[in-house]
Amino acid sequence: MKAALTSALAVLAMLLGWEALVRGKAVSPDLLAPPSAVLEALLRHPDILLDQGLSTARETALGFLLACLFGAALGAALSSAALLRRVAMPWVLALQIVPKMALAPLFVVWLGVGAPCRLAFAVFIAFFPVLIGTTAGLAGTDSGALRLCRVLGAGWWQTVLRVRLPYAVPQLLAGMKTAATMALLGVVIGEFVTAQQGLGYVVMFAASLGETALVLAAITLLCGIGVALYGGVLLLELAFARWYGAPMPAGEFG
Amino acid sequence: MSGATLAAPARLPWLPLAIGVLVLLAWDSAVRFAHVPQVLLPSPGSVASSLWQAAPVLARHALATGGAACGAFLVAVAAGMVLAAVMMLSPLLNRLLYPNLLLFQLLPKVALGPLFVVWLGIGLPSLFAFAVFVSVFPVAVGTLAGLRAADPNQLRMCRAAGGNAWQAFWHVRLPTSMPYVFAGAKVAATMAFTGATVGEFISANAGLGYMVMQAQARSDTPLIFAALAVLCLLGAALYGAVGLAETAARRRWGTRR
Amino acid sequence: MPEAPTLVADAIRFDAVGKTFPTRPVPLRAVESVSFTVRRGEFVAILGPSGCGKSTLLMMAAGLEVPSEGRLERGGVELVGPHRQTGVMFQDATLLPWLSVLDNVLFPATIRRIPRAKVLDQAMRLIGTVGLKGFEGARPHELSGGMRQRAAICRALVLDPDLILMDEPFSALDAITRDEMGDVLLDLWQHTQKSAIFVTHSIREAVLLADRVLVMSRRPATVAEELVVPFPRPRAPALADSAEFGAVVAHLRGVIARNMA
Numbered sequence: 001m002k003a004a005l006t007s008a009l010a011v012l013a014m015l016l017g018w019e020a021l022v023r024g025k026a027v028s029p030d031l032l033a034p035p036s037a038v039l040e041a042l043l044r045h046p047d048i049l050l051d052q053g054l055s056t057a058r059e060t061a062l063g064f065l066l067a068c069l070f071g072a073a074l075g076a077a078l079s080s081a082a083l084l085r086r087v088a089m090p091w092v093l094a095l096q097i098v099p100k101m102a103l104a105p106l107f108v109v110w111l112g113v114g115a116p117c118r119l120a121f122a123v124f125i126a127f128f129p130v131l132i133g134t135t136a137g138l139a140g141t142d143s144g145a146l147r148l149c150r151v152l153g154a155g156w157w158q159t160v161l162r163v164r165l166p167y168a169v170p171q172l173l174a175g176m177k178t179a180a181t182m183a184l185l186g187v188v189i190g191e192f193v194t195a196q197q198g199l200g201y202v203v204m205f206a207a208s209l210g211e212t213a214l215v216l217a218a219i220t221l222l223c224g225i226g227v228a229l230y231g232g233v234l235l236l237e238l239a240f241a242r243w244y245g246a247p248m249p250a251g252e253f254g
Numbered sequence: 255m256s257g258a259t260l261a262a263p264a265r266l267p268w269l270p271l272a273i274g275v276l277v278l279l280a281w282d283s284a285v286r287f288a289h290v291p292q293v294l295l296p297s298p299g300s301v302a303s304s305l306w307q308a309a310p311v312l313a314r315h316a317l318a319t320g321g322a323a324c325g326a327f328l329v330a331v332a333a334g335m336v337l338a339a340v341m342m343l344s345p346l347l348n349r350l351l352y353p354n355l356l357l358f359q360l361l362p363k364v365a366l367g368p369l370f371v372v373w374l375g376i377g378l379p380s381l382f383a384f385a386v387f388v389s390v391f392p393v394a395v396g397t398l399a400g401l402r403a404a405d406p407n408q409l410r411m412c413r414a415a416g417g418n419a420w421q422a423f424w425h426v427r428l429p430t431s432m433p434y435v436f437a438g439a440k441v442a443a444t445m446a447f448t449g450a451t452v453g454e455f456i457s458a459n460a461g462l463g464y465m466v467m468q469a470q471a472r473s474d475t476p477l478i479f480a481a482l483a484v485l486c487l488l489g490a491a492l493y494g495a496v497g498l499a500e501t502a503a504r505r506r507w508g509t510r511r
Numbered sequence: 512m513p514e515a516p517t518l519v520a521d522a523i524r525f526d527a528v529g530k531t532f533p534t535r536p537v538p539l540r541a542v543e544s545v546s547f548t549v550r551r552g553e554f555v556a557i558l559g560p561s562g563c564g565k566s567t568l569l570m571m572a573a574g575l576e577v578p579s580e581g582r583l584e585r586g587g588v589e590l591v592g593p594h595r596q597t598g599v600m601f602q603d604a605t606l607l608p609w610l611s612v613l614d615n616v617l618f619p620a621t622i623r624r625i626p627r628a629k630v631l632d633q634a635m636r637l638i639g640t641v642g643l644k645g646f647e648g649a650r651p652h653e654l655s656g657g658m659r660q661r662a663a664i665c666r667a668l669v670l671d672p673d674l675i676l677m678d679e680p681f682s683a684l685d686a687i688t689r690d691e692m693g694d695v696l697l698d699l700w701q702h703t704q705k706s707a708i709f710v711t712h713s714i715r716e717a718v719l720l721a722d723r724v725l726v727m728s729r730r731p732a733t734v735a736e737e738l739v740v741p742f743p744r745p746r747a748p749a750l751a752d753s754a755e756f757g758a759v760v761a762h763l764r765g766v767i768a769r770n771m772a
């Protein structure tokens with residue numbers, strides 16, 4: 001609590017210092033609009049920002065959900081079929097290595113400049129962490145617990161439902177947290193390359209006009225979307241942790 | 255990353271390679287016999303010929319992007335490690351910065367790209383700064399986690415032997431943080447290329463990203479494929495270099511995972 | 512009573528059982544032609560050098576490993592896979608971290624789809640007997656190692672099996688807790704007619720608990736010696752302090768030393 005307060009104060013001090021720097025003419029407002037101007041921009045164009053923000057938020061949320069669905073399903077498939085794993089896992093890992101986000105133009109080629117392109121790209125970017133979280137989680141089941149299941153004559157479904165899943169969920173959630181940020185990133189990059197709508201487009205458009213206040217206003221909204229989605233996953237994790245009732249194994253999939 | 259199934263295969267992965275070749279053949283025959291338009295999916299052959307024909311131009315642009323990304327990567331690794339070390343050694347700075355650093359992870363940093371153009375104009379400086387900006391955080395967060403992962407018993411031992419904070423840092427914390435630093439550096443390697451390319455998407459006058467945008471405007475899909483292939487190769491190469499450095503470091507200092 | 516083909520069927524019978532693991536480059540012979548019988552209600556302890564194949568033997572008895580040759584009979588019927596009337600305890604408790612002690616103890620019932628109400632009394636009684644009363648709602652991470660192992664004992668017994676297999680169930684515990692657990696097990700055993708195979712490295716545990724002790728040879732494991740423990744039941748934990756007890760332990764130690772040489 002105290003740490004949060006200190007860092008909140010630090011942020012506040014930074015904002016004030018920033019404002020002072022611009023007011024004191026140390027930095028030109030054209031280069032870096034002061035917080036007051038950003039706030040003003042937010043209030044001045046509520047309809048545009050809200051419209052574009054909603055578009056981005058919608059695509060991000062949908063992309064995130066689809067990514068979770070695909071990622072978890074494919075992860076489960078890879079975990080249950082050794083042959084599939086041997087065939088596909090090296091490719092999955094190889095895709096992790098290449099700068100995936102640079103592949104956005106391919107999606108424009110295939111899906112045009114509309115929402116499907118941005119959505120597909122967001123899913124493409126965001127589903128890897130979920131996939132990896134799922135496979136790592138399912139692989140990380142305590143071997144003793146699995147042996148116990150065999151001793152008790154538990155069926156495949158029972159083992160999955162009662163043992164493998166609870167062991168896997170913490171890692172899955174960690175993957176989903178990464179996916180939340182990735183989905184937003186995917187939509188924004190999609191908006192950059194499709195240049196049709198969304199906050200990413202606003203950012204690019206306003207920057208080309210030198211309207212840094214509007215740029216920062218749009219980025220503020222983007223942060224809001226990111227924090228909201230991440231917060232949603234965090235709530236989910238909290239709810240799971242309550243049910244779990246024990247220290248959970250940590251997982252991180254940057 | 256953890257999990258037994260994720261371990262890199264020691265032997266050459268024949269099966270996936272074979273599947274890759276099969277996919278390539280299927281792709282080729284799909285384009286050939288199902289008459290998929292060239293604009294949507296060029297055949298592997300036409301991508302190859304585009305690669306060959308545009309080789310000189312590609313090389314020039316690849317040098318621009320690769321240079322910017324690799325340079326940015328090096329700066330980001332150095333800066334990220336210094337940032338983490340400073341935060342480790344100064345509790346006050348840590349208290350002030352760490353929660354914000356975590357919050358920063360949530361910010362879609364790539365969205366700030368256009369601002370860099372406003373600040374530094376179109377060209378290498380803005381591209382470079384942007385690439386450093388997006389890749390410095392994984393290194394900082396990773397290093398910090400690594401520095402904190404030091405075994406308390408080892409630290410106690412170091413203190414009992416009369417070592418000061420600096421020696422504890424140098425002899426205990428730094429070696430244990432190695433795997434974490436490299437994990438962060440690997441993310442940074444891909445992020446540096448992502449930053450450079452996305453920067454070029456936004457506005458640039460050179461580089462593979464710029465070339466892709468140009469090719470897209472001309473609907474020259476084979477060239478898009480060729481440029482992206484080169485880009486992926488470069489990204490993977492940097493990643494591989496970090497992996498090699500990690501192996502070397504591990505051999506040199508004997509740090510285990 | 513479960514199905515009992517013959518009136519005096521043994522609990523479990525090993526008949527020239529061998530086990531070879533197909534390891535590379537050379538296959539590993541873990542168990543060599545082991546034959547022995549555990550009668551109904553008999554408690555058999557197995558002692559032997561580390562890595563000789565005791566766990567492998569027990570895994571086969573649990574139906575988790577298939578013998579390479581020979582035959583296993585459980586209650587007069589050939590054993591093929593895990594048996595409903597067998598309880599198993601491992602070296603670590605392997606409690607599921609997200610379940611309470613009670614839910615962990617009831618886990619076998621959950622898996623076998625036996626209504627909770629049917630076994631709840633039995634579970635509570637066992638929890639009381641091992642001294643975990645008041646901890647039914649606790650999660651495993653809130654328990655000490657000894658308490659976790661007590662919960663694991665309850666889990667192995669909750670469905671009232673007629674044979675219990677235990678693989679060094681107390682070896683992860685400290686010496687004092689370990690002796691305590693031995694006493695708990697002894698106490699539990701006095702009132703039941705269960706059969707047991709108990710793998711241990713502790714001669715004291717073996718002599719205190721068992722009716723019969725089998726000493727295994729080095730790998731591949733065979734039954735090197737067999738000793739009938741000459742103490743009548745019911746036994747009290749204080750038995751372990753008696754001179755006779757010390758003599759039997761010393762004798763066994765000699766047997767094991769001869770075997771290792």
Ligand SMILES: Nc1ncnc2c1ncn2[C@@H]1O[C@H](COP(=O)(O)OP(=O)(O)OP(=O)(O)O)[C@@H](O)[C@H]1O
Pocket residue numbers: 532533534539541559560561562563564565566567568730
């Ligand atoms: N699944 C397996 N595959 C290959 N080898 C195995 C397997 N399980 C056990 N072994 C080998 O069989 C031998 C006997 O193992 P086992 O675990 O039965 O020994 P143990 O008597 O229980 O030893 P300890 O007292 O240390 O627990 C060992 O050499 C072990 O390496």
Ligand SMILES: [Mg+2]
Pocket residue numbers: 565566567678
């Ligand atoms: Mg063993």
